[in-house]
Amino acid sequence: MQTIKAAVCHEFGQPLRIETIQLAAPKQGEVEVTLEACAICHSDISYADGAWGGTLPAVYGHEAAGHVTAIGDGVKNLSVGDTVVVTLIRACGQCPSCSEGKPTACGTPRENNGPLSDLDGNALEQAMNSGAFAEKVVVDQSQVVVVPSDMPLDAASLLSCGVITGVGAVVNSAGLRAGQDVVVIGAGGVGLNAIQGAKIAGARRIVAVDMSEEKLEIAKSFGATDGVLATQDQPWKASIKAIGRGADAVIVTVGAIPAYNDAPRYLATGGKVIMVGMPHSGAMATYEPVVLAAIGQGMIGSKMGDAVIKRDIPWMVDLYQQGRLKLDELISGHWSLDQINEAIADTKTGAAKRNVIVFNR
Numbered sequence: 001m002q003t004i005k006a007a008v009c010h011e012f013g014q015p016l017r018i019e020t021i022q023l024a025a026p027k028q029g030e031v032e033v034t035l036e037a038c039a040i041c042h043s044d045i046s047y048a049d050g051a052w053g054g055t056l057p058a059v060y061g062h063e064a065a066g067h068v069t070a071i072g073d074g075v076k077n078l079s080v081g082d083t084v085v086v087t088l089i090r091a092c093g094q095c096p097s098c099s100e101g102k103p104t105a106c107g108t109p110r111e112n113n114g115p116l117s118d119l120d121g122n123a124l125e126q127a128m129n130s131g132a133f134a135e136k137v138v139v140d141q142s143q144v145v146v147v148p149s150d151m152p153l154d155a156a157s158l159l160s161c162g163v164i165t166g167v168g169a170v171v172n173s174a175g176l177r178a179g180q181d182v183v184v185i186g187a188g189g190v191g192l193n194a195i196q197g198a199k200i201a202g203a204r205r206i207v208a209v210d211m212s213e214e215k216l217e218i219a220k221s222f223g224a225t226d227g228v229l230a231t232q233d234q235p236w237k238a239s240i241k242a243i244g245r246g247a248d249a250v251i252v253t254v255g256a257i258p259a260y261n262d263a264p265r266y267l268a269t270g271g272k273v274i275m276v277g278m279p280h281s282g283a284m285a286t287y288e289p290v291v292l293a294a295i296g297q298g299m300i301g302s303k304m305g306d307a308v309i310k311r312d313i314p315w316m317v318d319l320y321q322q323g324r325l326k327l328d329e330l331i332s333g334h335w336s337l338d339q340i341n342e343a344i345a346d347t348k349t350g351a352a353k354r355n356v357i358v359f360n361r
Contacts (some may be wrong), residue, residue, distance in 0.1 A: 006134035007340045008115075008124065010057045012050030016133065019248060021124060026072035026117035026138050027254075027326070028331070031143065033086055037157040038061035038132045038357045039331075039341075040347050042188070043278070046255070047127060048344075051280040058125035059116055061133030061357075062088040065147070065157040069171025070200045070220045075141050083149045087160045087309055088128040091142045104304045132339060135359055138144070138198045144263065145313045154334065154356045155320070155327035158189075159313050161304065163327065165276060168305015168312060171201055174249040175272050178202030183239055183247040185209045185230070186254035188217040189330060189354045190276060196325060199223035204245045209235060209266075216355070222326060236265040246271055253277050260285040264297060272298040276305075328352045 006022050007016040016038075023168060026032045044060040046052060064086040068078055078084070090110065091103035098106050099164040114126035114136040123132075131137055146154050166189075170176050182198040184191050187210040198206045199222075207226045208219035214229030226242040228235050240246055246268030252259050263273045279285075292298065319325035332352035335343040336359075343355045 004135040005337060006059045006131070008057050008059055009048045009129055012048065012056070016048065017336055018137070018340070018345075020119065021134070021156055022117045022119060022121070022266060023134075023136055023138060025115075027070050029074050030072040030145060031068050031075055031136050031141055031144055032070035032079055032136060032138050033066045033084060034069045034136050035066035035086075035134070035359055036038040037065050037334060037359070038241070039157045039160070039162065040343055040355045041161050041355065042201055042347070043128070043161075044133070044276070045344055045347060047209055051165070052278075053281065054127065055125040057118075059131035060127045060128045062128040062130040063157050063160040063162060064132035064137065065132065065153040065160065068144070069136070077143060078141060078146070082146050083145045083147050083151065083153070083156075085160045085313060085359050086132060087143050087145070087157050087164075088145060089129050089307065089309055090129040090140050093142065098286055101308060102306065102307055103308060123187050131174070133152055133337070133357065135337070138166050145309050147313070147317055151317065152328070154358060157317055157356060158327050158354055162330070163193045163316060163325075164307040164309065164312055165302075165305040166190040167197035167200065167316065167325075168307045169194050169251050169253075169274050169302045170197035170249070172306040172312075173300060173302035174251065174272065176203060176249055177202045180206050180248040181205040181207075181243045181245070181268070183207045183209060183250045184219075184224070184249065185252045185259045185263060186277060187212075187215040188253065188350070191251075191253040192219060192222045192330065192353060194253055194276070195219055195222045195224050200319065200324065203360060207239045207247065208348070209239065222329075230259070236262060239266050247273055252274060254326055255279040257283050259287050261287075264292060264299070267297050270293045270297065272300060275299060275301045295334045326334055335359050
């Protein structure tokens with residue numbers, strides 16, 4: 001049992017504490033990854049604020065990249081020294097969801113209590129199967145994807161969640177075809193990647209909707225053809241005017257109930273809302289279902305962009321290497337682990353696209 005530094009949450013809504021904790025060696029099918037980067041996702045912040053409950057004390061963080069430093073028995077296609085990204089998508093490969101090619105919906109629970117404990121041996125929750133606000137992680141081999149050894153790991157870490165969630169929502173969940181029109185509500189980290197996904201998929205018009213003019217300009221630099229301020233009266237009318245019709249897909253990347261209430265208003269006949277952003281537990285949205293039924297519209301959830309990581313991450317890496325997928329431009333700042341509370345506070349302002357914790361600074 002080795003010791004590592006980690007940011008531990010002891011109380012929802014309170015600053016994380018940098019502590020020395022214990023990390024168990026990898027067991028059957030597990031790998032140890034020494035991290036070089038971990039991006040801060042809004043999901044980590046929401047969990048640490050108590051938005052969705054959970055077990056404490058816990059170590060959050062799930063957008064990570066580093067190098068494999070140990071492997072357990074039965075690990076296949078991974079070796080010590082491999083450069084990898086670490087995702088929260090833990091998949092058994094055998095349950096009905098995995099068998100249908102939907103590993104993000106794997107229904108098999110984790111069999112053990114996880115590899116983390118405090119110095120007294122008390123268990124710490126490895127939140128979202130990762131616990132990556134730490135110097136090292138031990139995760140299931142299904143959560144890891146090898147990337148090129150020369151790829152910058154701050155950029156690679158973004159592929160673990162924000163990029164596959166945004167791009168995947170368009171490509172996988174919406175099944176967007178070339179020539180169709182898209183509205184992306186929210187121009188934060190996931191929203192910018194949904195915009196990139198729409199551009200890659202060949203969308204005709206890509207309308208970004210956000211509360212900030214500055215973020216709308218950033219959205220255009222990532223591929224949006226038009227920007228609509230959500231603060232104006234009936235913003236869906238401006239979107240329909242820009243497109244010339246309703247949208248084939250509306251990607252909601254924020255967890256704001258007003259965004260969900262309004263999302264169907266942006267749709268064309270037969271269009272669908274892709275629900276990505278996660279409101280707090282108990283929050284309720286309101287719809288008029290007769291409208292959706294009468295004109296063949298739909299609403300579907302998209303968890304992690306319905307990604308199959310060993311299929312989707314490699315082609316996204318290739319697009320990055322070609323210059324067709326922006327990753328470096330998504331990074332707003334680099335922070336040390338000791339600065340994680342400042343990085344979280346900066347992320348909460350909404351100005352940052354993605355802040356990244358880098359290790360060994």
